[in-house]
Amino acid sequence: MNEKAMRKNRWQSVIFLLIIIVLTYWSSFITQFNFWDGLVTIPEATGWMLSNLSITQDSLERLPKIMETLVETIFMSIAATTLAAAVSLFLGLFGSNTTKVNSFLSVFARFVASVSRNIPVVAWSLILLISFGQNSVTGFLALFVGTVGFLTRAFMESMDEVGQSSVEALTATGATYFQIVSKAVIPQCLPQMLSWILFMIETNIRSATLVGILTGTGIGYTFDMYYKTLNYNAVGLVTLCIVIAVILVDLISNYIRKVIL
Numbered sequence: 001m002n003e004k005a006m007r008k009n010r011w012q013s014v015i016f017l018l019i020i021i022v023l024t025y026w027s028s029f030i031t032q033f034n035f036w037d038g039l040v041t042i043p044e045a046t047g048w049m050l051s052n053l054s055i056t057q058d059s060l061e062r063l064p065k066i067m068e069t070l071v072e073t074i075f076m077s078i079a080a081t082t083l084a085a086a087v088s089l090f091l092g093l094f095g096s097n098t099t100k101v102n103s104f105l106s107v108f109a110r111f112v113a114s115v116s117r118n119i120p121v122v123a124w125s126l127i128l129l130i131s132f133g134q135n136s137v138t139g140f141l142a143l144f145v146g147t148v149g150f151l152t153r154a155f156m157e158s159m160d161e162v163g164q165s166s167v168e169a170l171t172a173t174g175a176t177y178f179q180i181v182s183k184a185v186i187p188q189c190l191p192q193m194l195s196w197i198l199f200m201i202e203t204n205i206r207s208a209t210l211v212g213i214l215t216g217t218g219i220g221y222t223f224d225m226y227y228k229t230l231n232y233n234a235v236g237l238v239t240l241c242i243v244i245a246v247i248l249v250d251l252i253s254n255y256i257r258k259v260i261l
Contacts, residue, residue, distance in 0.1 A: 053236030062234050063241075066222055070241050072136075073218035074249070077204035080140050084147035085197050091148070092155030098162050099185055101177070109152065117149030121207050125214040134216040142211050143204045154196040158189040191260045198253040205249055209242060 028035065093099045095109030116124075125142040132138040166184040175183070212220020219242060226234040 052232040053239070054233060055237050055240065056233045059231075059233040059237045063237065066219070066234075066238055066241055069222045070219045070245055073208045073212060073220070074205055074245060076136065076140055076218060077143060077208045078201055080143035081147050081197060081201045081204050084144050084200075085151055085193075088148050088151035088155050089193075091152040092159055093181060093185075095152065095156045096159035098159050098167060099177075099181055110156070113149050113152035113156070115149065116145050117153055119146075119149075121146040121211060122214065125211050129215060136215070136217040139208065139211045139215040139217045139220075142215070143208060146207070147200050147204060151196060151200060155189075155193055158192040158196070159185055162188045194260050195257050198256060202246070202249055202253055205246055 027033075091109040091112060094101060094105040095113065097106075100106040119127075121142055124145050125138065128138045128141050128145075132141065162185050166188070167180055170180045170184050208218055209220045209223065212218035212222075213224045214220075216224075219238065223235060223238045223242075226232075226238060
C-alpha cells in the first residue's frame, strides 16, 4: 500500500513538473522571450553597470541630501506600518473566528483585508495620486493601505491559532470580551504579531522606493531625479545607500525576532 502511494506521488510530481515546463515554454513563446539572448547580454550589462554606476567624488558630495531623503523614507515606512498595525489589530479581532463579535463585522474585516491586500501598492499609489496629488501624504497612504490588508490577514491567522482552553476558562468565569482579548488572546499571539510588523517595516522600506518614484517623495524621488538627468554615478550611490539601509534594518529585525520569539 505504501509502495503504491509512493508510486502515485512520484507520477503526480512528474506530471506537475511537465506542466510547469510546458507553461514556461508557452509563456516564452507568447512573450517572445529568448532565454539564450538574455543570457548572452549579461556580461555586457554587467560591464555597463560597473562603468556607469561607479561612485565618484562628485556623487559623494550629494550624499547628505541622499541620506536625508533616505531617512525620510525609513521614517515614513515605520509610521505607515505602526499606524496600519493599530488598525489591523482591531480588524483582526473582528475577523478572527476566536474573537469575532458578530458575523457582519467578521465579513467586513475580511473584505477590507482582501481588497487592500490584493491590490498592489503600486496600484494604490496611482489611485491615491489622482486624489491627493504628488506629495508625501500619497506615499504614506499607499503604504498604509497595503499594510493594513497584509497585517489584518496575518493577525487573524495568528489569533485563530490561539489555544481555546484559556479562552474557554475565562469565559466560564464570566470574563468580559475585553478581558478575554487582553488576558488570553493577545499575550499568546503577540510575538507572532510583532514579527509580522517587523517584516512589514522591511517590506515597506523596499516598496517606498518605488512608491516615491510615483508620488515624488523620499529616496524614490531622488533616484528618479538622478536617473532622468542621466547622472548614473549618483544613481549608483542612491542604490548602494538603499541596499545598506535594507540590510541594516533586516539585521535589526532578525535580532529583535530572536529576542521576542
